[in-house]
Amino acid sequence: MSSVTDTALDRLGRRFGYDERSAAVLLLPVFIVLLAVAVFPIVYSFYTSLFDINLTRPWRRPFIGFDNYLRVFADPNFWIAVQRTTVYTVVTVAVTTVLAVVVALLLNEAFPGRRLLAALVLLPWATPSIVNGLMWKWIYNPGYGLLNGLLVQLGLIDRYKVWLGDPDITIYMIANAAVWKQMPLAAILILVTMKAIPEDLYKAAKVDGANVFQRFWHVTLPALKPGLMLVLVYETMISIRHFDLFLIMTQGGPGDASYTLSWQIYVETFRNLKFGIGAALSYILALATFGLSYLFIRGLGSRL
Amino acid sequence: MTVSSTLSRRALIGTALSAGAASLIGASTQSRAQAAGTVNFTAWSAAVDQVKSHIGAFENATKLKVNYENFPWAQYRTSVVTRLVGNAPMDVMWISDAWLPEFAEAQWLAAIDDVPELMKYNAEAATYCTQSMTYKGKQYGLSYYGDHMSFVCNTDIMQRAGIEKPPATWDEVVQASLKIKQAGIVEYPMLLALAIDTWLIEFVSAMVFSHGGRFVDPQGAPIMAEPGRGAIEAATWIRDAIHTHKILSPGAIETPDINALRAFGAGQHAFYIVPTYRLRALNDPSQATAAGKIRPVLMPRGPKATTSATCGWIRFYGMTPGAKANAARRANAVKFIEFFGGKDTTGAYRFQKLLLTDLGLPFCTMPLAADADVKAFWDKWAGGGDVIAQQASSAVKKDVIAPWFGEWNEMANAAWQSIFLNKATPEAATRAMAQKWNELRKG
Numbered sequence: 112m113s114s115v116t117d118t119a120l121d122r123l124g125r126r127f128g129y130d131e132r133s134a135a136v137l138l139l140p141v142f143i144v145l146l147a148v149a150v151f152p153i154v155y156s157f158y159t160s161l162f163d164i165n166l167t168r169p170w171r172r173p174f175i176g177f178d179n180y181l182r183v184f185a186d187p188n189f190w191i192a193v194q195r196t197t198v199y200t201v202v203t204v205a206v207t208t209v210l211a212v213v214v215a216l217l218l219n220e221a222f223p224g225r226r227l228l229a230a231l232v233l234l235p236w237a238t239p240s241i242v243n244g245l246m247w248k249w250i251y252n253p254g255y256g257l258l259n260g261l262l263v264q265l266g267l268i269d270r271y272k273v274w275l276g277d278p279d280i281t282i283y284m285i286a287n288a289a290v291w292k293q294m295p296l297a298a299i300l301i302l303v304t305m306k307a308i309p310e311d312l313y314k315a316a317k318v319d320g321a322n323v324f325q326r327f328w329h330v331t332l333p334a335l336k337p338g339l340m341l342v343l344v345y346e347t348m349i350s351i352r353h354f355d356l357f358l359i360m361t362q363g364g365p366g367d368a369s370y371t372l373s374w375q376i377y378v379e380t381f382r383n384l385k386f387g388i389g390a391a392l393s394y395i396l397a398l399a400t401f402g403l404s405y406l407f408i409r410g411l412g413s414r415l
Numbered sequence: 416m417t418v419s420s421t422l423s424r425r426a427l428i429g430t431a432l433s434a435g436a437a438s439l440i441g442a443s444t445q446s447r448a449q450a451a452g453t454v455n456f457t458a459w460s461a462a463v464d465q466v467k468s469h470i471g472a473f474e475n476a477t478k479l480k481v482n483y484e485n486f487p488w489a490q491y492r493t494s495v496v497t498r499l500v501g502n503a504p505m506d507v508m509w510i511s512d513a514w515l516p517e518f519a520e521a522q523w524l525a526a527i528d529d530v531p532e533l534m535k536y537n538a539e540a541a542t543y544c545t546q547s548m549t550y551k552g553k554q555y556g557l558s559y560y561g562d563h564m565s566f567v568c569n570t571d572i573m574q575r576a577g578i579e580k581p582p583a584t585w586d587e588v589v590q591a592s593l594k595i596k597q598a599g600i601v602e603y604p605m606l607l608a609l610a611i612d613t614w615l616i617e618f619v620s621a622m623v624f625s626h627g628g629r630f631v632d633p634q635g636a637p638i639m640a641e642p643g644r645g646a647i648e649a650a651t652w653i654r655d656a657i658h659t660h661k662i663l664s665p666g667a668i669e670t671p672d673i674n675a676l677r678a679f680g681a682g683q684h685a686f687y688i689v690p691t692y693r694l695r696a697l698n699d700p701s702q703a704t705a706a707g708k709i710r711p712v713l714m715p716r717g718p719k720a721t722t723s724a725t726c727g728w729i730r731f732y733g734m735t736p737g738a739k740a741n742a743a744r745r746a747n748a749v750k751f752i753e754f755f756g757g758k759d760t761t762g763a764y765r766f767q768k769l770l771l772t773d774l775g776l777p778f779c780t781m782p783l784a785a786d787a788d789v790k791a792f793w794d795k796w797a798g799g800g801d802v803i804a805q806q807a808s809s810a811v812k813k814d815v816i817a818p819w820f821g822e823w824n825e826m827a828n829a830a831w832q833s834i835f836l837n838k839a840t841p842e843a844a845t846r847a848m849a850q851k852w853n854e855l856r857k858g
Contacts, residue, residue: 166496167517167818253666254678276668278836362611365668366833381493383822 160390167384179391189392191367192375195282196351199371202286203293203350208342210290211297212335216327218298219305229299236295244359247288251275251360275361278368285356285369293349297342304338305331340411344404351400372396454744454751455482457498457508459491465773469755469766476760479747488613492821499523499735506738506748509559512547512729516818519550525739526553532749533557536757536780544779547729547812556731557756558779560770563727563810564621565691565803566715571708572685575600581712583723585625585652588686588715592662595685603664605656606684608675609835610668611828614690616813619831620726621688622649624811626717627724631814635856637849640842648717650834650841658837668835680705688714691803695775695796710798713806727810729779732756777807819855826851 127135160179164172183189218229235243250257251274259271274284308331316326354373361369363378376396380389458466463485470481482504486494495508499521510518518524527533536557537545544561548554568581576595582588592604607618623630628645632638639646656663664670670678676696679687680703689697691711700706713723732752738744759765764783770776771783772792783789784804793800815823827848833839839847 166500167521167821169500169521253664253669271666273664273666273669276665276836278838361669364611364829364832365836366838367829370829378825382825384493384496 156390157394159386160394162387164387165383165385172387175387179387180395183388183391183395188367188370188375189372192370192372195367195369196371196373199282199286199289199353199369200347200350202283203289203353204343204346206286206290207294207297207346208339210294211301211342212339214294214298215301215305216331218302232298233295235292238292240292240355241359243288243292244356247284247291247356248275248360251284276365278365281361281365281368285360288356288360289350289353293346297346300342300345301335301338304335308334336411340407343407343411347403347407348400351403352396372399452478452747453480453482454747455504455506456484456751457495457505458483458485459488459509460485461488462770462774462776465766465769469769472759472765473751473754476754477747477750479750481751496523502737504737505735506744507751508733508735510556510731510733512731513813513816513820515548515550515555516816517821518733519553519555520818522736524555524733525736526555527557527734527752528553530749532753533757536753539782540779541781541807543727543807543810543812544729547727548731556733557752558767559730559732559756560692560767560776561727561729561779561807562691562777563807564617564688564714564725565694565711565806566713566725567679567687567689567694567697567709567711569679569682569685569705569708570710571682571705572600572604576685582686582715583713585715585717589656589660589662592656592685593660596662601683601685603662603683604685605663606675606679606687607653607663607667608670608672609653609832610671611832612671614672615828615831616815616824617690617726617728618688619649620811620813620815621714622653624724624726625649625714625720626652627720627722628717629814631852635817637852639852640845640849642842643719645717645719646845646848647841648719650831650845652717654834654837654841657835668832679703679709682708691777691806692775698796711802711806713802714809722809723806724809724811725806727807727812777803815852817856819852823848823852823855 124132161174161176162172163175163179214232218225218232238246253259253271253273253276256271256274258274259268262268263271275281312330312334313326316330321329352373353371354377357363357369357371357374358377363370363374372392373396376389376392379385379392456470466483466485470483473479474481491509492511492514495505498505510524515524519526533556534554537554540558541561544558545554547561548556548558572595573579573581573591576591576598578591578594582591588605595601595604608614609618620630623639623645626645626648628649630637630639630646638644641647653663657665657667667675672690675687676689676693678684679689680697682703682705694709694711696702697709698706703709714725716723732755734745734748734752738748754760755766757764764778764780767778767780768783768786768789771778772788775792775796784800790800793803797803815827817823830839830844830848834841834844
């Protein structure tokens with residue numbers, strides 16, 4: 112037994128040099144920590160999704176295979192949540208990306224106060240999510256909200272509106288709050304890509320008689336692809352899983368107007384205490400996120 | 416230097432090992448001490464100062480130590496459930512009547528029928544309170560407080576509108592509100608907090624019960640979708656108040672209880688349904704500009720109602736089966752529950768009285784109603800205690816309390832809101848609620 116171990120160690124020693132073995136030993140603690148705090152929870156949550164776990168019935172947790180997934184797909188609430196999540200994600204990502212490009216174009220120009228403006232633009236990004244939610248809830252307040260006050264004073268509406276109590280617009284009002292916070296980082300990411308575009312390309316385009324829009328369309332936009340892809344992937348991942356604003360601003364309401372997938376996961380897991388269903392929903396959301404990210408990367412035909 | 420450093424390292428390792436061993440021994444001793452002389456009490460973050468002060472009195476009187484921990488109300492149920500599932504040390508906890516069936520079925524609560532030291536208090540408790548702590552014939556605790564939804568009026572606004580007596584029916588509420596609105600006193604005389612939060616079911620239940628209705632029959636079958644049974648009528652009244660009469664703001668849909676309280680205290684509305692314990696804050700000049708003008712009246716009745724019924728609820732002290740199974744822990748837990756939910760060592764209902772006089776929390780203990788301080792309290796903050804006592808006598812326990820209440824309520828909250836938003840008819844929404852109830856009932 113001992114000789115077998117020695118031989119194995121010898122083989123290991125011959126295969127990896129001192130440096131590699133030292134590196135392995137030094138990295139081992141990090142590897143163990145990652146295993147414990149990242150890999151194990153991911154694997155265990157999948158394992159959980161295969162059981163009918165309801166904390167209020169602690170004496171039973173039968174293995175049900177993929178039944179939780181089938182139950183989720185058969186639940187009409189899931190499809191409502193998919194619809195709301197899709198609308199929210201598309202609106203948030205599209206508006207954030209377009210605004211980010213516009214702001215990046217502005218910040219790419221040289222003008223007095225540009226650095227100050229760049230710093231100010233970043234402020235919303237630095238605002239904690241909870242603060243952002245509370246702030247916008249106040250702004251939208253139907254009794255004393257800033258938005259109502261402003262629109263009435265401008266003569267655009269004649270009486271205060273219940274922005275978060277109208278199921279037809281609630282999701283857009285929440286998306287607006289999300290865009291306000293997420294746009295600055297997107298703008299900076301695109302600005303960094305923009306700065307890397309060689310000036311020669313613009314000069315050549317000018318020589319060829321391209322106007323400002325043509326230069327943007329044929330020079331800037333293609334060169335922004337890596338930055339845009341990063342923004343699209345990142346913003347999609349953030350938006351599709353967004354939770355904070357829904358918790359603070361609407362709690363899934365009014366009615367089911369803001370009942371998104373992340374809200375459904377919260378309700379099933381922490382209110383209904385159905386951990387099996389909650390884990391299954393989380394896996395579905397994670398797979399959807401990965402799938403969309405993959406499509407963006409394939410669709411834009413570029414590598415990060 | 417090397418020798419010294421080596422010795423230091425050895426000394427350090429030795430000290431660390433000794434400290435570790437000592438702490439293990441200490442922990443073990445502490446664990447034994449916990450079983451012998453400690454009560455682990457879990458509560459939500461309410462009445463914290465009063466609880467701490469009474470814990471001090473309990474510790475002095477009994478020489479027992481109390482480990483008190485509290486969690487915010489919004490996370491309380493989840494926190495307690497996870498702690499119970501994880502076998503965390505818990506002896507006594509605050510429980511809402513809404514969770515009783517769920518907790519009893521999961522065997523997280525111990526019945527106290529065989530604990531005469533606690534059961535003796537039933538003789539002096541309101542029957543409704545005792546019933547609210549009873550599930551399948553067994554009683555599971557002693558009350559922390561018992562309350563009901565009150566209908567309150569702003570007498571100043573009523574006077575200015577020339578309304579001499581408070582409305583006695585929901586039709587009269589509409590007429591009085593329209594009069595106030597037409598007089599230009601306030602735009603929305605009626606106020607209800609209809610946001611999705613933990614109080615929505617109580618507000619809606621008060622309306623349903625005052626219409627002479629119920630959600631389920633005595634066998635537990637849903638009747639909420641049947642016309643003439645109260646739920647459809649109550650929901651229709653609220654919907655019409657918002658969309659037809661415009662006496663209730665559409666903003667009610669996103670107004671939680673606490674915001675509604677502030678708005679009513681600011682004198683912006685004439686009529687409001689509110690937990691009775693909020694009366695103190697509403698009539699406190701340091702908290703409300705309309706203080707002194709807010710008075711409770713009997714809940715208005717629906718066309719088919721014979722009494723002014725309202726929704727009542729209680730919160731109570733429950734004992735864990737773990738505590739009950741161990742003789743020492745059981746004895747300590749019983750002492751604690753009695754000291755807080757019954758009489759203290761001086762033979763007085765001291766904590767229940769303190770909760771009322773300090774915070775306005777009503778009690779379940781009948782003899783306290785005759786207490787001079789209690790009478791003075793209601794005189795000062797509610798213009799007398801007669802209406803409150805009369806309303807309490809017609810309080811009805813939420814009949815939707817069942818092991819599946821939490822899950823049903825999640826769905827029902829959204830359904831109620833769809834009615835109030837005029838996105839679903841009361842008939843269709845209550846039908847969906849009844850269907851969900853049946854699904855959950857079948858398991």
